[in-house]
Amino acid sequence: MTSTQKDQHxxxxxxxxxxxxxxxxxxEKTYSCDECGKDFTRGGDLKRHQLIHSGVKPYSCDLCGxxxxxxxxxxxHQFLHSRFKPYSCELCGxxxxxxxxxxxHQLIHSGIKLYTCDLCGxxxxxxxxxxxHRLIHSRFKPYSCDECGKYFTRGGDLKRHQLIHSGVRPYSCDLCKxxxxxxxxxxxHQLIHSGFKPYSCELCGxxxxxxxGLKKHQLIHSGVKPYSCDECGKYFTRGGCLKKHQLIHSGFKPYSCELCGxxxxxxxxxxxHQLIHSGFKPYSCELCGxxxxxxxGLKKHQLIHSRFKPYSCDLCGxPFTRxxDLKKHQLIHSGVKPYSCDLxGxxxxxxxDLKKxxxxxxxx
Numbered sequence: 219m220t221s222t223q224k225d226q227h228x229x230x231x232x233x234x235x236x237x238x239x240x241x242x243x244x245x246e247k248t249y250s251c252d253e254c255g256k257d258f259t260r261g262g263d264l265k266r267h268q269l270i271h272s273g274v275k276p277y278s279c280d281l282c283g284x285x286x287x288x289x290x291x292x293x294x295h296q297f298l299h300s301r302f303k304p305y306s307c308e309l310c311g312x313x314x315x316x317x318x319x320x321x322x323h324q325l326i327h328s329g330i331k332l333y334t335c336d337l338c339g340x341x342x343x344x345x346x347x348x349x350x351h352r353l354i355h356s357r358f359k360p361y362s363c364d365e366c367g368k369y370f371t372r373g374g375d376l377k378r379h380q381l382i383h384s385g386v387r388p389y390s391c392d393l394c395k396x397x398x399x400x401x402x403x404x405x406x407h408q409l410i411h412s413g414f415k416p417y418s419c420e421l422c423g424x425x426x427x428x429x430x431g432l433k434k435h436q437l438i439h440s441g442v443k444p445y446s447c448d449e450c451g452k453y454f455t456r457g458g459c460l461k462k463h464q465l466i467h468s469g470f471k472p473y474s475c476e477l478c479g480x481x482x483x484x485x486x487x488x489x490x491h492q493l494i495h496s497g498f499k500p501y502s503c504e505l506c507g508x509x510x511x512x513x514x515g516l517k518k519h520q521l522i523h524s525r526f527k528p529y530s531c532d533l534c535g536x537p538f539t540r541x542x543d544l545k546k547h548q549l550i551h552s553g554v555k556p557y558s559c560d561l562x563g564x565x566x567x568x569x570x571d572l573k574k575x576x577x578x579x580x581x582x
Contacts, residue, residue: 394500410513 303313387397
């Protein structure tokens with residue numbers, strides 16, 4: 219066999235071997251991770267992915283100490299500290315460090331949500347959003363907080379939660395000085411001061427700064443309250459509201475005011491209370507000039523001027539602007555007076571009436 223014939227034979231043999239290999243179509247994901255089952259089109263992508271499971275993160279940020287498995291991920295992260303965001307959205311003005319993040323963001327404005335959950339029907343603009351959402355239905359929460367025992371479906375959610383326990387709040391609002399653990403929480407808060415509320419309820423007209431706030435509000439109109447308290451039977455539209463309510467029955471009030479000693483079940487309630495001592499009342503009524511520490515207090519007050527009293531007593535017909543006021547009034551008809559004065563023995567339906575009496579120790 220001549221050298222030319224040998225070369226031709228070798229070439230045919232190589233082509234035959236290539237033909238014997240399983241044919242892989244373009245875009246097909248033939249490389250699979252043994253740890254989590256995620257599929258990849260290239261072996262290199264699989265190797266990079268496997269670094270996540272190894273737990274090895276040799277690249278760390280000098281500014282915040284966060285570690286990464288790849289140098290590329292560290293470089294991307296360092297853009298956050300530079301605060302250089304050259305890519306901005308023409309519709310809402312939001313800026314991004316990378317063009318890819320801007321493109322992903324623009325899908326929100328398109329309104330297209332191609333990915334739908336088979337279990338609850340909720341739709342998402344991105345496939346990754348649907349994947350994250352499905353973890354909720356699985357109820358698999360492998361990440362737990364060492365401080366309070368709360369469980370999470372994702373490691374990132376646990377890390378964000380742990381910032382609460384650290385007490386570090388580096389992001390503060392220039393207008394009201396309220397501090398936050400995350401920059402995103404600060405941005406969300408700043409919408410309150412802007413007064414811009416693009417999401418409004420079709421049933422009652424109430425407006426919200428975020429779509430999530432509107433969705434939560436709409437549950438009130440639905441009348442569906444699937445969460446009930448085992449102690450008192452009170453029903454709630456959301457599980458989170460039930461958990462907060464149950465703290466009342468526990469009697470555990472770990473948050474106390476350093477100025478007056480009053481205790482609270484939640485840190486949020488303590489912060490709201492502390493505004494009273496600060497004397498800062500940024501919300502004022504345009505009709506009478508009365509000032510309030512919170513926007514909610516102003517809204518409740520404005521109902522007085524409207525003279526709209528939708529809540530009336532079935533026994534005496536007295537109308538009220540708020541349901542809470544009606545409940546307090548109904549105690550009068552019940553005859554129950556659980557609050558009694560230690561000095562004079564007089565009993566009252568409400569604790570507030572007891573404090574008003576001149577014979578009470580606080581008046582002496």
